[in-house]
Amino acid sequence: MKKLSLIAVALLLSACGGSSHDNGPVLPLPTPAPVLDAFYIRINALIGSAPEDTEPQDVSAVSVTEPEATEPVGG
Known part of the structure; x- marks a missing residue:
């Protein structure tokens, strides 16, 4: 039995x-x-065109859209 185990281990390692x-x-x-x-x-x-020393612009007129065929983009 020991000989068979040694042969099996040798085959496995080879x-x-x-x-x-x-x-x-x-x-x-x-x-x-x-x-x-x-x-x-x-x-x-x-964001790119608004200087930091002016009043904020209203963004409520911009509708939020989400493509249905793509995954959300994390950023």
Whole structure:
């Protein structure tokens, strides 16, 4: 029985790590471009063009939109 166990262990160890197959470097997936909706574009325009020493602009007229076919973008 001991001899059979030693043969099994020897076969198991000989099968490990003997591969000469090389896949090459793994290329990372490109990050998808974020989908910009009308609300995001409008608010960015307001932020970018508003100096800090003026009164805030009313953003209630801008409707909040959310594309239904995409995942939420965290930021």
